[in-house]
Amino acid sequence: MPDSTLHEPVLAWYAEHQRDLPWRRPEASAWSVLVSELMLQQTPVARVLPVHEAWLERWPTPADLAAEPTGEAVRAWGRLGYPRRALRLHAAAVAIVERHDGVVPDAYDDLLALPGVGDYTAAAVASFAYGRRHVVLDTNVRRVIARVVGGVEHPPASLTRAERDRAAALVPDDDATAATWAVAVMELGALVCTAANPRCPACPLASACAWRAAGCPPHDGPPRRGQAWAGTDRQCRGRLLAVLREADGAVHRSSLEAVWDDVPQRERCLAALVTDGLATRTGPDTYALP
DNA sequence: AAGGCGTGGGC
């Protein structure tokens, strides 16, 4: 029996403050929800909105995308980042056509088996698109629970069993309320209980929050690791792929050489892009999107 | 099971 004392304030807050997002509208398809979830992995809503709209217009169903070369997905992905997600979404569309008659599956296990779909995304699609009861545990929800229940500013670096148990204990019993709870807590984390500068005065859980009751103690422990960037393979890969993405057809080596000076690193990254399926060699000195 | 994987906006 879940502790329901937190439900009503959060559900009421959500009813009042939820954003109108395309993938949340009643007419949104499960495919729209799945596409949004892949795009939103590590990427802000504001950047996803235009790409998601164009994507759904061009490929309204999984079968539409599955019929395209993977390179078209990579190109349409644009600057969302982590372009392997575009390949995974394309592969998911192919799997949906092959294994599920072109219909996005509603069962958690079937969703989890799709490329690019992990525990969070499988639970999110089952919950948001099909109204099923699941533990939808993303970084927003983890942060809200860490603060309200755990009394600390940030959740641990990797998901723990204790966190999952806490989250599971909070999920309402019935499917419909559980699904609304999932999206509502996420929204609270995204808009109010943010990582930096949380808007506690606007929070429906302020009076119930253990972290606030403790005086909002700052994060205690090892510094949370940021991601290295300048000079890394990731930056190099991004530069190289941007050239391929923006080109109309194949490009000569010289165009790739122009965007990265370190020769061994550039060659290593180019080879890795080919291995990853994000690029193909089309001739002795030319490359293109697959 | 840490670390790799893009990108750009906000403070």
Added chain:
DNA sequence: TGCCCAAGCCT
């Protein structure tokens, strides 16, 4: 100004 961050997944 840099630094931190944004609905994770995969190996």
